[in-house]
Amino acid sequence: MTNKCVSEWIKEMASLCQPDSIYWCDGSIEEKERLQQEAINKGELIELNQAKLPGCFYHRTALNDVARTEQLTFICTPDKEDAGPTNNWMSPDEGYRRAGAIFSGSMKGRTMYVIPFSMGPVGSPFSKIGIQLTDSIYVVLNMRIVTRMGKVVTAELDKRSRLLPKRSRLLPKRSRLLPKGVDFTRCLHSIADLDVNRRLILHFPQDNTIWSVGSGYGGNALLGKKCLSLRIASYIAQKEGWLAEHMLIMGIEGPNGNVDYIAAAFPSACGKTNLAMLIPPMGLKHKGYRIWTVGDDIAWMRIGSDGALWAVNPEFGIFGVAPGTNSKTNPTAMATIQSDTIYTNVVLKPDKTVWWEGGDGPIPDNGLDWQGRQWKPGMTDATGTHIKGAHPNSRFTAPITNCPSVSHCIEQHQGVPISAIIFGGRRARLAPLVYESFNWQHGVFVGATMASERTAAQYGALGEVRRDPMAMLPFCGYNMADYFGHWLKMGNLITKPPLIFNVNWFRTDENNNFLWPGYGENLRVLEWIINRCNGKVESIETPIGYVPDIKDMDMTGLDIDTKDMERLLEINPNDWLGELKSIRDFFAQFGDRLPSEIWDEYKALEKRLQRR
Ligand code: OXD
Numbered sequence: 001m002t003n004k005c006v007s008e009w010i011k012e013m014a015s016l017c018q019p020d021s022i023y024w025c026d027g028s029i030e031e032k033e034r035l036q037q038e039a040i041n042k043g044e045l046i047e048l049n050q051a052k053l054p055g056c057f058y059h060r061t062a063l064n065d066v067a068r069t070e071q072l073t074f075i076c077t078p079d080k081e082d083a084g085p086t087n088n089w090m091s092p093d094e095g096y097r098r099a100g101a102i103f104s105g106s107m108k109g110r111t112m113y114v115i116p117f118s119m120g121p122v123g124s125p126f127s128k129i130g131i132q133l134t135d136s137i138y139v140v141l142n143m144r145i146v147t148r149m150g151k152v153v154t155a156e157l158d159k160r161s162r163l164l165p166k167r168s169r170l171l172p173k174r175s176r177l178l179p180k181g182v183d184f185t186r187c188l189h190s191i192a193d194l195d196v197n198r199r200l201i202l203h204f205p206q207d208n209t210i211w212s213v214g215s216g217y218g219g220n221a222l223l224g225k226k227c228l229s230l231r232i233a234s235y236i237a238q239k240e241g242w243l244a245e246h247m248l249i250m251g252i253e254g255p256n257g258n259v260d261y262i263a264a265a266f267p268s269a270c271g272k273t274n275l276a277m278l279i280p281p282m283g284l285k286h287k288g289y290r291i292w293t294v295g296d297d298i299a300w301m302r303i304g305s306d307g308a309l310w311a312v313n314p315e316f317g318i319f320g321v322a323p324g325t326n327s328k329t330n331p332t333a334m335a336t337i338q339s340d341t342i343y344t345n346v347v348l349k350p351d352k353t354v355w356w357e358g359g360d361g362p363i364p365d366n367g368l369d370w371q372g373r374q375w376k377p378g379m380t381d382a383t384g385t386h387i388k389g390a391h392p393n394s395r396f397t398a399p400i401t402n403c404p405s406v407s408h409c410i411e412q413h414q415g416v417p418i419s420a421i422i423f424g425g426r427r428a429r430l431a432p433l434v435y436e437s438f439n440w441q442h443g444v445f446v447g448a449t450m451a452s453e454r455t456a457a458q459y460g461a462l463g464e465v466r467r468d469p470m471a472m473l474p475f476c477g478y479n480m481a482d483y484f485g486h487w488l489k490m491g492n493l494i495t496k497p498p499l500i501f502n503v504n505w506f507r508t509d510e511n512n513n514f515l516w517p518g519y520g521e522n523l524r525v526l527e528w529i530i531n532r533c534n535g536k537v538e539s540i541e542t543p544i545g546y547v548p549d550i551k552d553m554d555m556t557g558l559d560i561d562t563k564d565m566e567r568l569l570e571i572n573p574n575d576w577l578g579e580l581k582s583i584r585d586f587f588a589q590f591g592d593r594l595p596s597e598i599w600d601e602y603k604a605l606e607k608r609l610q611r612r
């Protein structure tokens with residue numbers, strides 16, 4: 001490593017955390033095997049049945065460390081207003097002081113692993129380099145899957161630093177005041193003592209720095225993912241003029257062999273991984289559709305020299321939710337996780353294979369649950385509640401290259417051109433199956449008013465709505481009002497903008513039965529969307545946007561009657577006027593900072609609805 005700035009930063013962090021040793025990860029297979037063995041010896045990993053699941057391992061988290069802890073996640077900007085009302089805020093001084101006290105000596109008796117990683121293809125001028133320091137082998141092995149890491153990235157960082165003017169390579173006194181141009185995200189992570197009262201996930205956008213302490217859970221600890229690729233990247237993207245989004249990217253190869261790419265934002269647990277890996281339904285098979293998966297969670301989108309929007313998946317792996325994943329809901333994901341996968345908090349079967357609720361195969365007679373306790377189906381706790389074997393947020397981490405539908409474009413430095421942006425949420429009643437925005441500005445309003453309902457079966461009271469603009473509520477690294485403003489600005493710069501749509505797979509009838517079958521059948525909606533992008537079909541104008549004429553949707557092989565299709569596409573102006581109240585309350589918290597264009601769209605929608 002020739003970059004003095006990097007080595008001095010590591011020295012400074014090591015003197016804070018006091019590890020026994022420091023190890024630079026090279027990303028080799030030998031290193032992976034050595035670390036796996038060490039993790040097995042320490043009880044951090046269990047080797048799974050290598051005949052049935054080659055290269056697969058099992059991990060259990062601490063009981064209190066099973067999900068992202070949004071309440072302990074902070075944006076640390078000098079001015080609270082810059083974090084905005086939807087983020088937790090702490091001043092940088094307080095953040096460094098409070099987390100510093102927990103990091104202090106936290107790696108005594110441990111090794112500090114240095115992980116150089118690239119978000120995006122190595123060598124692409126659009127990719128961002130990070131270095132994560134961590135004391136967790138589990139984190140190293142997961143970062144190895146979800147990012148490109150090791151020697152190649154170290155070499156790339158050295159190359160970038162050689163290209164800098166000499167003076168900016170000099171080391172400043174305080175690492176967090178690094179000079180402009182030294183371009184890597186400083187990611188410090190320690191599991192410390194896994195005490196939830198000593199857990200903090202801190203982002204310092206001005207310093208290009210992330211400090212995460214006290215958690216080993218993926219979303220909190222794999223710092224290249226949510227922390228860098230969304231929170232820090234969204235801040236950088238605003239400065240540099242691009243978009244960092246919580247979106248899947250998929251290619252739809254049509255009957256003529258053309259591939260149209262779409263990017264789609266859905267709140268967590270609304271089926272992004274399933275959509276990105278969709279299998280065309282039987283009824284459309286004869287058209288020869290193929291789906292190409294570029295990414296299932298994050299999209300970085302830039303304006304290309306052609307004036308279109310081009311998207312890259314900065315990740316290299318999939319960190320997916322296990323429960324509910326099976327050969328019917330997502331056969332492609334099931335194929336993806338048969339090798340080289342780390343399973344976390346699922347059921348461990350006696351034959352050292354794995355299972356989860358809503359998974360494949362018969363329910364095992366017994367096994368060890370995610371807490372390591374003996375588990376049998378039908379067990380109940382003291383209150384009579386059914387005990388689940390797998391944690392509801394149990395996960396698999398798998399290389400995207402394992403995915404049978406992986407796109408050959410994942411290494412393309414400029415990414416793929418996006419024809420359509422899709423926003424979506426879970427709405428039992430309100431939103432139609434699909435509608436198209438009138439234009440970019442209206443599309444930004446559609447994204448900004450995204451919301452998802454909690455169902456009685458899932459989280460809370462039926463119909464309760466959580467507003468989640470662009471599915472970025474937990475991930476926007478700066479004031480969300482400014483984020484809307486940035487989207488609007490981007491619209492002025494993109495000369496060939498994608499069309500913007502909204503979809504809702506979850507509309508139900510009066511008996512709470514889903515009206516739309518979902519899964520592979522969603523391709524019928526995507527087909528209409530692509531046809532709209534290519535100017536092949538007309539649409540019907542409504543107060544909220546354009547909806548399909550039913551005759552333009554290919555329903556071959558799908559038994560759904562016209563009345564239900566009409567209900568799926570129905571727009572009830574009174575319901576929408578009610579929705580406007582919730583939208584207004586949400587927007588009000590941004591005060592004067594909310595761009596006037598968003599209020600213009602609000603008022604225009606209100607007027608169109610009142611006219612009906
Ligand atoms: C999420 C995830 O929580 O992708 O959104 O893990």
Ligand code: MN
Binds near residue numbers: 246268297
């Ligand atoms: Mn996500």
